Amino acid sequence: MGLRIGTSLRAGPFRLGLSTRGISMSAGLPGFRIGSGPRGNYVSVGIGGIRYRATIAGGGRRPARRTTAGAQVPSNPPVGGAVPMQDTTGRDAAALDPTGPGDLVAQLNTAQARHLLWPWVAAGLFVAMLLTAVVPPLAAAILLAGPFAVAWVWQWERAKRTVVAFYEVDGAVADWFGTLTNGFPALGTLGGAWRIQQSGAIHDTHERKVNSGAGNLVTRASARFALAPPATLTTNIDVPTLSCGDDALLFLPDRVLVRSGKRWSDVTYADLRVSADASRFIESGPVPRDGRQVDTTWQYVNVKGGPDRRFRDNRQLPVMLYGRLEITSRTGLWWIVDCSRLDAAQWLAGALRPPMAPPIAPPRTQAPLTQHRAPAVQTAPRQQTAPRQAAPAAFAAPGRRGPLFAYAGLLSRSPALRAHAGPFAVIDVETTGLCAAAGDRIVEIAIARVEPNGRIMEEFATLVNPQGRDTGPVFIHGITNDAVEDAPRFRDIAAEVVRRLDGCVLVAHNAAFEERFLAAELERAGLRMGPVPALCTLWLARQVMRTPNHKLSTLARHAGIPMPDAHAALGDVRAVAALMPRLFALQRDALGYPCPPHDSVALRLPPTTPVRPRTRAAGIRRGTDGWMSSILARLPMSAADAGDADAERYLSCLSDALADGRIVGDEARALAGLAGSAGFGSTQVAALNQRFLESMREAAFEDDVLTVDELKQLRAAAAALGVPGYFDDLRADEAPSVAAGRQAARQRRCGNCRTPGHYRSTCPELMVAR
Known part of the structure; x- marks a missing residue:
């Protein structure tokens, strides 16, 4: 039984506890108390001698999940924890010597080190209100003026803790940085990105068996790509940011800012080393939606790599192909990031190589607004963050x-x-x-x-x-x-x-x-x-x-x-x-x-043989107008004429898709792929759709009778192809008795003016209206 020594101090509803385990604080009323201590945040409820205590989630920093990495990498927890782990996060910003130009890093560190005053102001006003409760007019005045005072102090303090930097970039560097910022949002849509924080090689046979046969074990935490720098830095340009918890890399035109908690440093691009490679990772959790599975393994394996039959709950795990991005510098920076797509890591590795150009002048920065700033500026910091127009390339x-x-x-x-x-x-x-x-x-x-x-x-x-x-x-x-x-x-x-x-x-x-x-x-x-x-x-x-x-x-x-x-x-x-x-x-x-x-x-161009283009309908969606409308909207207006073989393949696929009267996602993508591989534009696809509908019309009138079910099928097909009024000229139960009548019924009539001989798309009345 361990020895515990402690004492506590009370002041009204507040309680401060001091013990060998640490410091705890709590507040509440009899029967209900909320507190925070060495074991985390908790809420305690007690009545009639019965006490209930529950821990509040999110009370501290959660440890990163241990996963295995290397040639094959599972994400199940290791047994026994016998694998020695090596830190792979390099130096943090406090130990990283700045190499960039100017004093931007010094200003950021100065601004970040300032203590917050507004919580103390709020606490002081609250205590003053309690002490003046016996004087209602004075307490009411504090209650009314208190929030405005706290808000003013918060805004004033926010201005003091903000560093403003204006960049004016042109030439090849402007083109490079524009390309980097344009592609960065796509990185934010990846199915997953993780920073490798620890790594350890597995040499023991037992550890390898219980870790899916992997050769390496890692600890990783979720990473995030965004164009959202911390609030401490305000600038007139988008800032591509790679963050993981309290750590972040901010890619500016002239340097990479490194943030570790409240400390800042920087690295020039000349000192930066970026590489990308493929990484096989064994996932035991959710598989990223855009990840590529290349193999499978078992949670517990035998010496031959097969399933270990001694474990009843043994299950198969997917082996994913990830892109591993490694960012280092000679000063000690070290970031290892796994991306769910290999091409994403390769693109970023190439994009972080700016062109050789004359050095960029350091950004014009404004120190935190406590250094010789006019009061008017201190109360209106938003005026300093207005974006400026950068110089053209x-x-x-x-x-x-x-x-x-x-x-x-x-x-x-x-x-x-x-x-x-x-x-x-x-x-x-x-x-x-x-x-x-x-x-x-x-x-x-x-x-x-x-x-x-x-x-x-x-x-x-x-x-x-x-x-x-x-x-x-x-x-x-x-x-x-x-x-x-x-x-x-x-x-x-x-x-x-x-x-x-x-x-x-x-x-x-x-x-x-x-x-x-x-x-x-x-x-x-x-x-x-x-x-x-x-x-x-x-x-x-x-x-x-x-x-x-x-x-x-x-x-x-x-x-x-x-x-x-x-x-x-x-x-x-x-x-x-x-x-x-x-x-x-x-x-x-x-x-x-x-x-x-x-x-x-x-x-005097030489004569060339006509080449069939290869079109594509990118990013088709069903939307409110249907799949076919989305395909037509994303193809060029016109392209290559439909050849017989290509047309037959498209019409056959369309017939299969409309067998149930509607087009679904996979069927739409198949149709879009056939249209693109044949080089069709929207004009050619619309003509083939019309040809298909006309063949359906002929089939419906083979027996000289158009039934209600046949008319429903025709109209369902027309709606699926984005022309819901195509068969508006038809009526059910029409049975012409003479050949002329049958021919009139079969003949296509305009859906607008009902005149035979032309289609709605070429109706003279509509053409005049246009």
């Missing part, structure tokens, strides 16, 4: 000529520029990586010919075979290696791409990115083009729109433009086309271009 600067594009400028500032009334060619590409100079390739391209009012006249979209390279960040663009296997190479479609720029000003969001990849691909294809007039909507948006940032998704949301399939080339092109006239309306000065529109005839 150097390659998209007004009037600048890049390797392929000549960028727009303002006519009022440069009379040498030429006006352009339209049309415009909006372009977007999806790529295997971020650097065209390093060999990254285009895997999808979309071009839309657009009028100045935003109306799309024609569209072209296709996947592109990167010729042996991996498609890269599938978790962002959704394009797998299998999807591009039969896609055309860029050199096969280069002439088609060039011809679609005839007479147009090229438009893109962050056009410098498209320029580098187009220039590299055209050079590989042996095509040399003169300068093409171009407009960067990122540059234009920075001139006329004040939004938290100028990513395409943010601008679209601000303008009320839907983006159901972001990071698909065609979806981004349509968003830019819809955004373009709104930017023109906000831009008061006329735009001009340094050179005339492109003319492909002058290039």
Whole structure:
């Protein structure tokens, strides 16, 4: 029996306990008490000699779950705990020497070290109210004024504990950082991410058997990717943040901030080392929704790797293929993060390598607002956090000529520029990586010919075979290696791409990115083009729109433009086309271009064999209009004509899908895949759908009678294909007695005017109304 020594102090409903086990505090009334002590938080209820005590969850930091890692990694708890574990978290920020420029780290540490005053103010006002309870007017005054005083102190203190940093980044670094921030939200949608905190090799045979045959044991904790830095730092840019509990890495344009609890440090990108590799992990808990299972094992194995029959509750466990990201520095930083997708880890490892560029000037920071700040600023800290407009990228600067594009400028500032009334060619590409100079390739391209009012006249979209390279960040663009296997190479479609720029000003969001990849691909294809007039909507948006940032998704949301399939080339092109006239309306000065529109005839392009594109319907959803409407909305307006074999395959799949009168998710994805592999656009798919409905009409009138059930089937099929009024001209129980009558009943009538000989889509009345 152990010896326990303790005492307690009481003050009204409050009690403070001191003992050899630690300090405890509690408050309450007779029969009910809430407290906190060495054993955690608890609530105690007692009445009539019966006492009930329960522990409140979340009272302390939960230990990370022990899992096994290495060649094969299960997540079941080890037996006996005989595996020696090594810490893999490296130095924390308190022991990590800062290497970045400026005094940003010192200001953050100073701000974070300040003690909170508002809880003491609130406690003091509460005690004062209790002491003045005998004087009701005074107690009422404290009760009314107290919350305002506490709120003022809290706001004043918050301003003191905040460091404000303004960044102005341009050139290649701005393009790189924009790509990093654009891709970071997709990392936040991963099925799982974990930081490895401890690791230990398993050498003992018994430990290996009871840990699913794994060669390594780890302790891990959930990690999170987000664009949400801690409140201590306020800046005018998005900050990609990787966090795990109280620790975090903040990726800024000039450095990586390291946070460990309340301590801060930093590491320059020159000192940063990032690598990604595959990791096999044996999961005993929930499997990530986007994880890839590559094998199975048993919770308890024998020496041969099979199931150990001595354990009755032995079960199979999945072996998952994860991406392991390792971030280190020469100063002692060490983060090991497992991602549920290997391509996500590989993308981030590549994205954390900024281009070689002149050093960025340290950010203009404001120290915590206690250092010689005017009272007006102290009471209105929100005025200091308003976002500033960053400088445009150097390659998209007004009037600048890049390797392929000549960028727009303002006519009022440069009379040498030429006006352009339209049309415009909006372009977007999806790529295997971020650097065209390093060999990254285009895997999808979309071009839309657009009028100045935003109306799309024609569209072209296709996947592109990167010729042996991996498609890269599938978790962002959704394009797998299998999807591009039969896609055309860029050199096969280069002439088609060039011809679609005839007479147009090229438009893109962050056009410098498209320029580098187009220039590299055209050079590989042996095509040399003169300068093409171009407009960067990122540059234009920075001139006329004040939004938290100028990513395409943010601008679209601000303008009320839907983006159901972001990071698909065609979806981004349509968003830019819809955004373009709104930017023109906000831009008061006329735009001009340094050179005339492109003319492909002058290039004397060699004759080429027509190539069938490989289209795709990205991110289809049932929505309120059904699966088929979603497929049609995500395909280009028109593409390759339907060949007999491709048409028959599509119609056969459609017949199987509509056997029960409706289309479900897997059936819709199969139809979208067939349409994409055949290179169909929405026009071709709609024509095949109409052909299928007409065959159903013929089958229904084979016996010269249209029954109620047959009419229901026809209308159900039409509704599933997104044309619910297609059979509005039919009535049940029609049995014409003469051949002419039968022919009239079979003949397709317009669903609008009931006139035979044309369809609703080509009805003259509706065409006039349009």
